[in-house]
Amino acid sequence: MNIKTIGVLGAGVMGNGIAQVAAQAGYTVIMRDIEDRFVQGGLKNIDKFLSKTVEKGKMTADDKNNIMGRIKGTTKMEDLKDVDFVVEVVVEVMDVKKKVFAELDELTRKDVILSTNTSSMSITEMATATKRPDKVAGMHFFNPVPLMRLVEVIRGMQTSDETVAVTMELSRKFGKEPVEVRSDIPGFLVNRLLIPHMIEAIKLYEQGIASKEDIDKAVKLGLNYPMGPFELMDLTGQDTNLHIMHYFFDNLPKELKWDPPFAIRNLVRAGLLGKKSGKGWYDYSK
Numbered sequence: 328m329n330i331k332t333i334g335v336l337g338a339g340v341m342g343n344g345i346a347q348v349a350a351q352a353g354y355t356v357i358m359r360d361i362e363d364r365f366v367q368g369g370l371k372n373i374d375k376f377l378s379k380t381v382e383k384g385k386m387t388a389d390d391k392n393n394i395m396g397r398i399k400g401t402t403k404m405e406d407l408k409d410v411d412f413v414v415e416v417v418v419e420v421m422d423v424k425k426k427v428f429a430e431l432d433e434l435t436r437k438d439v440i441l442s443t444n445t446s447s448m449s450i451t452e453m454a455t456a457t458k459r460p461d462k463v464a465g466m467h468f469f470n471p472v473p474l475m476r477l478v479e480v481i482r483g484m485q486t487s488d489e490t491v492a493v494t495m496e497l498s499r500k501f502g503k504e505p506v507e508v509r510s511d512i513p514g515f516l517v518n519r520l521l522i523p524h525m526i527e528a529i530k531l532y533e534q535g536i537a538s539k540e541d542i543d544k545a546v547k548l549g550l551n552y553p554m555g556p557f558e559l560m561d562l563t564g565q566d567t568n569l570h571i572m573h574y575f576f577d578n579l580p581k582e583l584k585w586d587p588p589f590a591i592r593n594l595v596r597a598g599l600l601g602k603k604s605g606k607g608w609y610d611y612s613k
Contacts, residue, residue: 328411328412328438328440328493329411330354330411330412330493330497331354331355331411332354332355332356332357332409332410332411332412333346333349333354333355333356333357333410333411333412333413333414334356334357334359334407334410334412334413334414334435335349335356335357335358335359335413335414335416336359336360336407336413336414336415336416336417336427336431337358337359337360337415337416337417337444338358338359338360338365338366338368338369338370338400339360339365339369339416340372340470340471341416341444341468341470341472342358342360342369342416342444343358343368343369343370343372343373344468344470344471344472344473345414345416345444345468345472346358346369346373346398347373347376347377347394347398347472347473348472348473348501348502348503349501350373350394350395350397350398351394351473351502352500352501352502353397354397355397355399356397356398356399357399357401357406357407357410358370358398358399358400358401359400359401359402359403359404359406359407360400360402361402362402363400363402366400366401366402367400369400370395370398370400373394373395373398374391374395376473377391377394377395378391404430404434405434407431407434407435408434408435409436410435410439411439412439412440412442412493412497413431413435413439413440413441413442414442414443414444414466415427415428415431415441415442415443415444415445416444419445419446419447419448419567419570419571419574421448421449421452421453424443424445424448424453424456425452425453425455425456426456428441428443428453428454428456428457428463429456429457431457432456432457432458432459437458437459438462439462440462440463440464440490440493440494441457441459441462441463442463442464442465442466442494443463443464443465443466443467444465444466444467444468445465445467446467446514446515446518446567446571447513447514447515447518447571447574447575448513448574449483449511449513449578450463450464450465450481450482450483450486450511451483451484451485451511453483454483454484454485454486460483460484460485460486461485461486461487461490462486462487462490463483463485463486463490464480464481464482464483464486464490464491464494465479465480465481465482465483465508465511465515466478466479466480466481466494466497466498467479467480467481467515467517468503469517470562470563476502476503476504477503477504477505477506477517478498478501478503478504478505478506479505479506479508479515479516479517480494480495480498480505480506480507480508481508481511481515482507482508482509482510482511483511484511491507495507513574513575513578513579514571514575518571521559522568522571522572522575522585523584523585524556525556525559525560525568525572526572526584526585526586526587526588527584528542528546528555528556528557529556529588529590529591530588532557532590533588533589533590539555539557539608539609542555542556542557543555543556543557543558557608557609558608558609560591560601560607560608561601561602561607561608561609561611562601562602563601564600564601564602564603564607565591565594565595565599565600565601565607566595566600568591569587569591569592569595572585572586572587572591573587594607594608
């Protein structure tokens with residue numbers, strides 16, 4: 328496939344990160360969100376990241392300007408009608424995603440692959456909203472997108488070999504290392520391993536076995552992870568973590584290991600979502 332223009336549906340942290348790496352790889356990008364303030368916020372985040380890269384001497388000012396020039400922000404869905412590949416990055420609610428996929432199916436050319444950045448939800452179910460289930464795949468990036476090298480490429484039940492091959496190759500052109508997930512299971516690879524790890528860390532903390540600081544230290548020094556589970560939960564956001572835990576509990580065999588602990592439920596109820604709110608497991612407001 329001759330892919331020149333990438334459509335990114337969503338200008339939040341993940342969406343603007345995906346738009347940035349696509350533009351850095353030389354693609355024209357149409358980044359769409361439902362309100363202009365979200366679009367402008369996404370463009371501002373990209374500009375901020377690239378400006379820091381210029382300050383570090385890793386990129387010239389001309390390179391930065393060229394990258395920014397390849398990204399068009401919009402609130403109009405119809406601006407995506409001529410894109411060659413789509414990455415959906417909207418809220419993790421299945422009904423919303425299916426509505427978006429149905430719109431994209433009507434709007435874009437029939438040969439265009441419609442991918443989703445979902446971290447855990449069913450590719451197969453999203454594909455039912457389209458008349459091209461063979462051209463629907465998961466393309467799950469990791470936060471922060473410009474720095475994290477992994478992309479999970481996930482097959483839905485009807486995803487074609489060609490769709491997987493094209494999505495894998497595009498991931499490489501974005502400078503990423505893709506892995507193929509051959510079965511559409513909740514959480515795919517990384518979150519299927521990560522979420523139980525987070526839940527057990529919270530349980531150890533709730534039971535008074537160790538402080539969250541010592542649990543994080545133990546994981547970093549004992550397992551050589553770059554950050555501990557509580558630090559990572561604050562980075563990804565408690566609302567996102569809790570949503571995935573609930574999704575696992577609802578869609579995997581009913582085992583208590585998937586049941587979200589009360590501590591994280593209460594953080595979300597209190598609006599203590601992590602770095603994005605200033606407080607979570609730790610306080611970032613100081």
